[in-house]
Structure formats: C-alpha cells, structure tokens
Amino acid sequence: MEWFNRAAAKREFEAFVLECTAPLLRTGYLMTWDRQLAEDLVQETFVRVARRWPRVRGMQHPAAYARRVLANLALDHGSRTRRRRDELSEEIIQTPDPAAEGQLRRVEGRRDISAALAGLPPRQRVMLVLRFWEDLSVAETAVLLRCSEGTVKSTTSRGLAALRAQLNPHEESLEEVSP
C-alpha cells in the first residue's frame, strides 16, 4: 500500500508540475520581468509545494496555492533587491546609472509599455499582473497576498499611475482616485 501511495503521490506531483509550469512561469516572468529569475522562482515554488504536497494535493485548488507561493517569492525577491540597493553608498546612488538613464530615455522616446512595466517597483508590477493578467479581483488579490483590499487598490493605483507617468511624461493633470 505504501508503494501505491508513494507512486501515486509522485505521479500526481509530476502531473502537477507538467500542468502548472507554463502558467506559473508566465506569471512569474511578468511579475519579475526577468525570465531567468522567474525560472528560479518557479523552481523554488515547486520545492516549497513539494514539501507540503501531502497537504497541498488535497486542496481544492493546488495551483492557486502555488501561485500564492510564487507571488510571495517574487515580492520577497523584490524587497531583497530594494534593500541591497538601499545599502549602496551614497556616492554610488548619486552616480547616475547609465543603463537606467538609457532605459528611461527609451521609455520616454518610444513610450514602450513593456519597458515601462520593467521599470515598475516589483510590488506594483505584481499587483498589476494579478489584477490584469490573472484577472483576480481586488478581494482575491488581497487574500492571495494576505494584505488588505485597500492596499491592493492603492498599490494598483500607484502602479497604473507610474505606468502612465512613464508613458505620458508630459501629461499635466492626472485625476487622483482614492483607493
């Protein structure tokens, strides 16, 4: 019987990986805007899901659980990146990053929404992906990220505003919308 259960669990997990890799990788790619990083995060997601597989396999929506893990990994990575950036010396921070400058010019010049998305803070991009790619509602996004609906609304609004600011840098009046 153990053989059967172990084999069944293994097969279920492999089927889960087979089914979920592409959608998770797409979501991770959009959240991070970095395919290599997304692949690493998806792998880490599977490792974490595997650790809890006996419980996860019984869930109604194991894929949703995996998506939550992935989103949190993406946010954690974004936070770490930001902390590392904050730890840089003042001198380095004050030195313009030619690559970033160039990217900004390209955004302004071509109004490239893809580049604009790449320039968003990770948390805002994650929210936009969940809301407008995964088509989750505000409430669903809040549950997934374990934050308040107000946080979802305000972060999404800031993300959209940042996008618009990059796409329309000379637009003068923007209508503020409360969360």
Next chain:
Amino acid sequence: MTMTEIPPGLRDAFGDRAAEIPDDYGAVMLARVGRQPRTPGPRVLALSAAALLAVALAGSALALSRRQPVVNYPLLGSTAVAASGSAPATSDLRLAGYRFALPAEFVPVADNCLPDVGEPDIPMAPGGAFASSPAGGCVSAVLVRGSALPAGGREVTVSGHPARILDRPGGVVLLYVSVPAPGPRFVLLAARGLTAGQLIAIADAGLR
C-alpha cells in the same frame, strides 16, 4: 483617462511576454530531468529535489506508522528499486510524468542509442529518455509536436489513445501515440531489439 483605467496595450504587453513561454514547458522540463544529464544544473537539481521531496513526504507517514519496508524509488530516469528486496529490479524510462517499464536487460543511458533512421522527430524533440541493452537493443522515448499521426505503418490503439506503428530500416520500430494536450501531441517510442508487440505493450502500460 483616469489613473485607474488600464493603459492601452497593457494586456497586450503581458500577453506578448507571456507568449514567450510555450505551453509544453512543463513537459520539456520534466523530459530534461528524465534524461538525467551528467552535469545537472541548479534548475534540474531543484526540480529533482522538489519531486523527490514529494515522493518522500507522501509516503513517510504511512511508512513510519506501519513499520514496513519503505520503497526507495529513484525518481528521474534511473533504475527503480524493488520494494521488499525479493522482487527483481526493473528499469524504466521516465518521460513527462509517464513511466515505461522495460525488459530487465535494459538500463537507462544518457544519450540516444538508436541509429539514424532518418526520423527527424528523434533528434529534434526536446529532451528524451533512452535505455540500452548489452545485446545492442535500444529504446527511446521523446515528446513530439504535431497535429496528425504520421502516414504509413499501421494504426493501433495504445491505452485508449490513437497510435501508429511504423517499421524502419535496421530493425527499428517507431510507435507514435497521440496523448492528450496540452503540449506535445505525441509520445514517440522507438526501439531496436524489440518487437512491435513488445513496444506496444510497454507503451500501453506506461500510458495507463
């Protein structure tokens, strides 16, 4: 436009980037792992670890509580170990979640052991699993994209799936099995040193 309106092109930008990820990426990754590369990269190791953990955790509770022999079940592209020690070890090919049990003399190998039979799918398919026997036999399993079974040969049914078996020079037998989407549409088993009936039986058991 208000700040809460979605900028034009946002969904298209998401869609364009997401389209870079093929639907069959999971199968490709599993197939890569199933091939057991000699120098696995970090992603391969991570996936292997994940799957191994899943196996271990799923069975650990029962194994501990009943104090019966625990199956040590190597996951990816390697030889399965018998549960009790009394049963003979058997080999299998692992591909995209499928496991094809092989005759006892076959062992998994890293590289394709089939001769070139002019079958473009075999070298072109992403990843694959291979096994050879001391007598020169070889079996390969690969995933193949396609919308229709190849022409020629004869039509068979394998585990309820439409399939076609074809003979090739050098005693090579090809078995295309149409498997459910998503991803690659066919599993292609190719063998030398096995009869068509043996190959069908292997596929039939592996695809159940």
